[in-house]
Structures are given as C-alpha cells and as structure tokens.
Amino acid sequence: MANKHKKKKVSISTITMVTVLVVFLGLGIFAITQSMTQGNDQAGGKVNINYAGQPSLGDANAPVKLVEFGDYKCPSCKAFHDTVFKQLKQDYIDTGKVQFSFINYQFLGEDSVTAGIAGESIFKQNPQAFWKFYEAIYENQGNEAEKWATPEFLIDLTKKHIPEVNAEQLSKDLNSKAYEKDVLADNRLAESYQVDSVPTIFVNGVKVENSLDYDALKKMIDAELQKK
Ligand code: CA
Numbered sequence: 001m002a003n004k005h006k007k008k009k010v011s012i013s014t015i016t017m018v019t020v021l022v023v024f025l026g027l028g029i030f031a032i033t034q035s036m037t038q039g040n041d042q043a044g045g046k047v048n049i050n051y052a053g054q055p056s057l058g059d060a061n062a063p064v065k066l067v068e069f070g071d072y073k074c075p076s077c078k079a080f081h082d083t084v085f086k087q088l089k090q091d092y093i094d095t096g097k098v099q100f101s102f103i104n105y106q107f108l109g110e111d112s113v114t115a116g117i118a119g120e121s122i123f124k125q126n127p128q129a130f131w132k133f134y135e136a137i138y139e140n141q142g143n144e145a146e147k148w149a150t151p152e153f154l155i156d157l158t159k160k161h162i163p164e165v166n167a168e169q170l171s172k173d174l175n176s177k178a179y180e181k182d183v184l185a186d187n188r189l190a191e192s193y194q195v196d197s198v199p200t201i202f203v204n205g206v207k208v209e210n211s212l213d214y215d216a217l218k219k220m221i222d223a224e225l226q227k228k
Helices: 002-007 013-038 075-093 110-125 130-139 151-161 167-175 180-192 214-227
Strands: 064-070 098-104 200-203
Touching: 064 075, 064 214, 075 098, 075 130, 075 214, 098 110, 098 180, 110 130, 110 151, 110 167, 110 180, 130 151, 151 167, 200 214
Parallel strands: 064 098
Antiparallel strands: 064 200
8 A cells, every 4th residue: 555655756745745644544544444344453363252142151251252153054163063162161161261152154055044043043032042052953964065954954953952942933933034134143243353264263352273173272262361
C-alpha cells in the first residue's frame, strides 16, 4: 500500500505531503475496519471470540477458554472428538482448567445445516443435553459424501441416546427449520474469525495449527495456565 503511494511521489514537496497524509489516513481506516470486522487484536493474531449463547462445557470461570468450530459431517471433527476431545475433557475440562465451547461451521452440504439445527434445538431445550448430542452424532457419523443427517435420522438418534429431550419439539423445529438462522449466524461468526476449515480450535482466542495434535494443544493450554 505504501509502495503504491510512493510511486506517486513527485519532486514538489506539497504533493509529497499530501501523499503521506493519504497513506496515513488510508492505513488508519484500514486498521479500524480490520479490527471492527474481525475483532482482531493485531498484536498477537489473537481474536476476541464471542462465546455468548453457545453451548459450553466445564467451569465458566476456567482460566482457559477453548472453542471448536465444527461440522457434524466432517470426518476430522469426528477424529478430533474421538481422540483429542476425550483426552482434553479428562485432563482439563473435568478438572476446571478449561471451558470448552462449540460453534457451528456447518458447510458440508444441506444436511450439515439440518444437523446444526438439531444441535441448536436440543441446546435450547436442555443445555446439558447438547453434549449428549455432540457425543451421539460423532459416534454415529455417516459418510461425508452422502446425505445422512436427515430429520428422521436426527430424531431417531435423539430418541435413542437423549431420552430427556422432547423428540416432538425437535421434530417441529427440524420441519420448520426453526434455528436455521442461528446456524447461519454461527457460520458467519466463524468466517469473521477467518475460519476456513473444520475443526478449527482456538485456545484463548489463538488459532491452533493442527487440531489433531494433542501434545501441541496441551503445550498451548499449559502456557496459558502459566500466565494466570
Ligand atoms: Ca450456536
């Protein structure tokens, strides 16, 4: 940007001054726009994630906040759930060190959004039951290339694994796509944090390079715990 403006420099000093001003003004507006749209802390690539209204597991006062942006149809999300999440829950969530949240980034087909709507409906009915859904859907994940997360599948899954949830209400919510706008709002939130793949994990607002590398994740969490 600066180079572009430099090219315009002519020998007349007033024009140079004007150019410098334009560059400063331009950079200023650019920086303001960036921080407004992304909630970016320019210093360390850290983002201020808005967890409000999202399902969360563990102590609300835990010193470390971890969030997964996930798609229920994504095989790597299942791999994350089956390996890293289980270990994380045991080592950090159940011990009060980490609060874990889940935010939809459902983009792998129409039924990804349907599954997202089911998750939101169950969460609205019973926030704790959401985590049973999170467990059940990854345990019973179908082929990514096929449409399997249909209303029928999701209602059956719920009846079987989460009997405390009202399956009639879930059925109504799925038919009317009651929480579609919430799922799409989550997707937009993900994009505002430059999330472009799933699962994407942030530890206290810092994006994790490889979400399936538990040792690296552990190091990041321990470093954050050291700061407290
Ligand atoms: Ca949500």
